Amino acid sequence: MKILVTGGLGFIGSNFILHAFKNRLDLEIINLDAGLIGSNKKNLTEIEKSGRYEFIQGNINDKSLVESILDKVDGVINFAAESHVDRSIHDSKPFLESNIMGVYTILDLIREKFSSVKFLQVSTDEVFGSLSSGFAKEKDVFRPSNPYSASKASAELIIESYRATYGIDVLITRCTNNFGPRQFPEKVIPKTIIRALKNMKIPIYGAGKNIRDWLYVEDHCDAIMKVFTSGKSGESYNISDSNELTNIELVERILEHMGKPKDLIYFVEDRPGHDLRYGIDSSKIRAYLGWKPRHTLEDNLETTVRWYLDNKEWWQELATEEMLDPTPWKKYRSK
Numbered sequence: 001m002k003i004l005v006t007g008g009l010g011f012i013g014s015n016f017i018l019h020a021f022k023n024r025l026d027l028e029i030i031n032l033d034a035g036l037i038g039s040n041k042k043n044l045t046e047i048e049k050s051g052r053y054e055f056i057q058g059n060i061n062d063k064s065l066v067e068s069i070l071d072k073v074d075g076v077i078n079f080a081a082e083s084h085v086d087r088s089i090h091d092s093k094p095f096l097e098s099n100i101m102g103v104y105t106i107l108d109l110i111r112e113k114f115s116s117v118k119f120l121q122v123s124t125d126e127v128f129g130s131l132s133s134g135f136a137k138e139k140d141v142f143r144p145s146n147p148y149s150a151s152k153a154s155a156e157l158i159i160e161s162y163r164a165t166y167g168i169d170v171l172i173t174r175c176t177n178n179f180g181p182r183q184f185p186e187k188v189i190p191k192t193i194i195r196a197l198k199n200m201k202i203p204i205y206g207a208g209k210n211i212r213d214w215l216y217v218e219d220h221c222d223a224i225m226k227v228f229t230s231g232k233s234g235e236s237y238n239i240s241d242s243n244e245l246t247n248i249e250l251v252e253r254i255l256e257h258m259g260k261p262k263d264l265i266y267f268v269e270d271r272p273g274h275d276l277r278y279g280i281d282s283s284k285i286r287a288y289l290g291w292k293p294r295h296t297l298e299d300n301l302e303t304t305v306r307w308y309l310d311n312k313e314w315w316q317e318l319a320t321e322e323m324l325d326p327t328p329w330k331k332y333r334s335k
Contacts, residue, residue, distance in 0.1 A: 002028040003228075004073045006060050006106075007080030009033040011183040012122065012217060014043035016079065019221035021047055028052045030069055034059040038083065038184045042314055060102035067109050075118035076106060077228060084186055085126075085148045086329035089272055092147035099151035104158055111166045119159070120171040120228050125213075125240070127153040127174065130275035137281045138174075138236045145273045156236075163234050172236035173227050174280060180217030180300070181307040185315055185323045189301075192251050193308045194319050196260045203326030206270035208248030211277040215241045216295040226289045237289070238280040243297040257305045271329040 001024075007013040008031030020027050033039050035057055047053050058065045060080050070076070080102055082088065082095040103121065110117050128136035129143030142157075144150040156172055163170045183190050192202050223239045231237060245253075252262055285291045308315065322328070 001026060001075070002030070002073045003075045003077060004030050004032060004069050006032045006076065006078045006102075007039075008055075009035065009039035009041060009043055010079060010083075011038065011180075011187075012178055012220060013079035014040075014182055015180060015217045016077070016221040016224060017044060017053070018047070019218060020225060021050070021052065023225070030054045030056060030073060032056050032058055032060065032066070032069060033080070036082075037087075037186075040182070040184075040314070040318070043182050061097065061105050063105050063109065066105060067113070070106075070109055070114045070117055073117065075120070075228065076110075077120045077122065077224065078103065078106065079122050081122075081152070083148065084328075085146050086186075086271060088146055088148035088151070089329040092151070095147050095151040099148075100154050100158070103155040107159065107162045107168065110168050111162060115168060118169045118171070118228070118233075120173065120224070121155060121159055122224065123156055123172050123174045123236075124149065124152050125174050125176050125238070125278045125280045126275070127156060128278070128280065131277055131279045135240075135279040135281040136238070138238055138284060145275050169233045171227055171231045171233065173224055173239055174236065175220050175223070175239040176213040176215050176241065176278065176280060178217045178220050179214050180304055181311070182314070183217075185319045186328060188247065188250070189254065189304065190308060190315065191324055192254050193258070193305055194315060195324055196255060196258050196264060197309065199264070200324070201266045201326075202251055202255070202264045203268040204247055204251060204265055205268060205274060208246060208251070208267065209276070210247050210274060211244050212247070212250075213240050213279065214243040214245060214250070214297055215239065215293060216297070216300045219293040219295055222294070223285060223291045226291050227285065230289055232288075237285040238282045239285060239291075240280045240282040241293045241297070244277075244279070253301060254305060257302050268326045271327070
């Protein structure tokens with residue numbers, strides 16, 4: 001089987017490709033990545049010479065390029081997306097172009113010429129918006145609160161319309177917050193690790209009471225593979241664990257693993273529309289596909305911290321003043 005992975009140089013995409021290569025020896029992968037913010041060629045150096053892997057630099061909005069690749073594959077797993085909420089607040093246009101129009105480009109080519117190609121969209125729990133209690137199920141109403149989550153929700157609606165109207169083979173996964181190696185320095189966990197290592201103050205939005213459920217990236221990759229190979233066409237699957245932490249609890253645990261004092265923490269102006277809590281019910285994928293997380297937060301948070309400490313060459317050039325900014329929603333500029 002040969003698949004197109006879009007956005008495969010990013011955090012989750014690259015971890016998925018490495019996971020797939022380790023667990024599916026029959027799999028060939030074409031990785032299409034535009035090389036924008038979040039992409040890093042260092043993520044896949046260990047397999048770049050493999051006969052089962054091909055890298056193509058390009059944008060999913062390039063219709064002729066995507067068409068030439070779809071002619072060679074059995075399926076598409078779409079990780080390609082602008083994903084940082086703070087940047088979407090400053091400038092939402094790149095998010096609309098990538099997260100909506102990019103999905104449309106792939107779907108419309110499948111509709112026109114490649115009806116046998118399976119399409120899996122990697123979405124997010126953020127489409128359901130903030131929940132004060134309880135957990136969203138797959139069919140619950142979308143209530144996105146920021147341009148990033150709105151663009152992902154829009155993509156899902158377009159995908160569903162193509163399934164209903166044209167009968168194409170589509171699947172959707174939605175996951176909670178991921179952590180693990182190769183995550184870009186702008187995200188909270190690597191930013192905290194890097195700033196703490198440099199003895200810089202650790203910024204926390206508002207009062208630090210925002211709650212997220214954390215899933216180790218390897219478990220997410222395993223879930224995506226199960227959905228792609230065994231999921232029911234036209235269905236969506238929520239992917240979550242039971243690791244809810246407030247942001248301040250998360251940062252305190254990281255500092256504890258690093259042996260750094262908690263007085264490094266300071267509070268900064270909250271970003272606009274900051275959702276208090278996300279929560280999704282993953283009983284469907286557990287019951288029908290037999291998936292469950294195999295890694296614990298405590299063990300693998302320590303493993304993640306150690307990876308960043310041991311791989312400074314991976315992040316040193318990326319950890320610019322802009323990437324480590326305490327309130328990036330004020331200062332980011334689209335690239």
